[in-house]
Amino acid sequence: MDKIVVRGGVPLRGEIAVSGSKNAALPLLFASLLTEDECRLGQVPQLVDIRTALRLLHDLGVEYDWLSNSEVALNARAVRQLQAPYELVKTMRASFLVLGPLLARFGRARVSTPGGCAIGARPVNLHLEGLQQLGASIRLQQGYVEAEAKRLRGAHIALEFPSVGATENLMMAATLAEGTTTIENAACEPEVADLATMLNAMGARVSGAGSGTVTIEGVNALQGVAHTVIPDRVEAGTFLIAGAITAGDVFVRGARADHLGAFLHKLQEAGVQLEEHKDGIHVTCEKRPSSVDIVTQPYPGFPTDLQAQMMALLSLSDGRSMITETIFENRFLHAQELVRLGADIHVQGNSAVVSGVAFLSGAPVMATDLRASVSLILAGLAAQGVTEVSRVYHLDRGYEHIEEKLSRLGADIRRVKSEK
Ligand code: EPU
Numbered sequence: 001m002d003k004i005v006v007r008g009g010v011p012l013r014g015e016i017a018v019s020g021s022k023n024a025a026l027p028l029l030f031a032s033l034l035t036e037d038e039c040r041l042g043q044v045p046q047l048v049d050i051r052t053a054l055r056l057l058h059d060l061g062v063e064y065d066w067l068s069n070s071e072v073a074l075n076a077r078a079v080r081q082l083q084a085p086y087e088l089v090k091t092m093r094a095s096f097l098v099l100g101p102l103l104a105r106f107g108r109a110r111v112s113t114p115g116g117c118a119i120g121a122r123p124v125n126l127h128l129e130g131l132q133q134l135g136a137s138i139r140l141q142q143g144y145v146e147a148e149a150k151r152l153r154g155a156h157i158a159l160e161f162p163s164v165g166a167t168e169n170l171m172m173a174a175t176l177a178e179g180t181t182t183i184e185n186a187a188c189e190p191e192v193a194d195l196a197t198m199l200n201a202m203g204a205r206v207s208g209a210g211s212g213t214v215t216i217e218g219v220n221a222l223q224g225v226a227h228t229v230i231p232d233r234v235e236a237g238t239f240l241i242a243g244a245i246t247a248g249d250v251f252v253r254g255a256r257a258d259h260l261g262a263f264l265h266k267l268q269e270a271g272v273q274l275e276e277h278k279d280g281i282h283v284t285c286e287k288r289p290s291s292v293d294i295v296t297q298p299y300p301g302f303p304t305d306l307q308a309q310m311m312a313l314l315s316l317s318d319g320r321s322m323i324t325e326t327i328f329e330n331r332f333l334h335a336q337e338l339v340r341l342g343a344d345i346h347v348q349g350n351s352a353v354v355s356g357v358a359f360l361s362g363a364p365v366m367a368t369d370l371r372a373s374v375s376l377i378l379a380g381l382a383a384q385g386v387t388e389v390s391r392v393y394h395l396d397r398g399y400e401h402i403e404e405k406l407s408r409l410g411a412d413i414r415r416v417k418s419e420k
Pocket of ligand 1 (some may be wrong): 059124128304327329398
């Protein structure tokens with residue numbers, strides 16, 4: 001397995017561009033199953049998770065073609081399989097999002113349940129209960145969800161928790177249902193709103209996406225579309241922290257302040273200087289960050305996907321911060337690795353007390369999930385000496401060419417390929 005080797009201590013300077021959002025692109029790719037026409041998606045990042053999604057779509061019978069290195073054309077005219085196998089769903093949970101579109105267009109689907117996950121239990125009960133409310137019959141057979149419905153029927157669905165995936169799956173399913181569906185306590189994430197934009201451009205009638213109540217009036221068929229994926233707010237936030245943690249001076253092109261409100265607010269509270277421009281955000285950080293308390297929340301709250309990166313920054317703060325993770329049960333695996341670099345972090349239950357230290361020192365560390373891996377790279381950029389991050393396959397699931405992008409800002413970072 002590849003390693004990333006970082007020699008820290010270089011203040012990053014210059015401009016870095018944000019790629020299209022992974023978490024927006026995945027449901028958008030699966031939404032192509034809802035029509036027999038061609039769908040074109042622009043600003044699709046080159047990531048392992050995107051390749052996994054395309055492989056799954058290809059196995060179902062969807063033809064796809066990369067028109068450039070960020071634009072992909074998909075055609076689901078000749079879908080011949082209605083099954084998503086365990087091998088793919090277990091490597092990428094977002095594969096479960098094929099269930100809603102397959103069921104809505106073809107009347108049945110068989111999709112493996114995702115199984116366990118490093119950051120939490122992550123069940124899919126809300127997806128299944130919602131589909132049942134839309135009239136689907138659901139059976140669990142040998143680890144697979146078997147769903148059937150001649151035609152889904154609109155319903156009033158009140159989600160117990162604003163799950164991003166459940167909102168997306170149900171929204172896609174409801175576009176072709178008979179009648180009107182309302183999803184209450186829907187996830188408000190920008191990725192959900194982006195999906196609604198694409199669905200509406202395909203002829204769907206979705207309103208309220210991006211708020212807690214989404215209404216979908218079912219239609220008989222959807223058409224092809226050309227759509228551009230929104231910029232990745234988590235990648236943008238990661239780069240802003242890279243600028244701040246190295247006391248650098250960085251312009252993050254494509255960072256959208258309107259998608260990063262709670263996060264930017266916390267950075268500013270920590271003393272990081274930010275300037276919002278129409279095409280990006282400029283970050284500088286002249287003094288040691290101050291401590292701040294963070295509680296992760298569904299959007300528009302502080303995003304769980306930036307919690308690990310923020311922990312890296314706060315481990316160098318001037319004071320004691322409390323970080324509380326409310327979305328996932330086990331998303332502090334990076335804490336012990338940051339401690340290996342000299343951080344002072346104590347985890348108790350779903351809270352971590354981070355007492356800032358004056359400096360970190362490079363060490364070999366191991367990545368445990370996507371955002372944990374990048375938090376170790378951020379810490380390594382600030383640490384004295386060399387940090388070696390192993391198991392970086394997690395990183396390749398969500399960050400496009402990260403070592404090249406950071407190198408262009410002056411970072412001393414390289415990938416060491418495994419010998420296998
Ligand atoms: N949940 C349930 N039942 C369900 C669905 C979710 O109990 O049926 C719980 C989960 O166990 C979890 C919480 O609800 O504790 C949040 O899960 P949610 O469904 O909102 O998350 P997701 O759709 O599985 C997406 C992102 C994650 C991101 C979360 C939260 C994608 C592909 N993934 O996951 O991204 O952390 O929303 O914002 O969009 C990442 O990119 O690193 C990542 C993990």
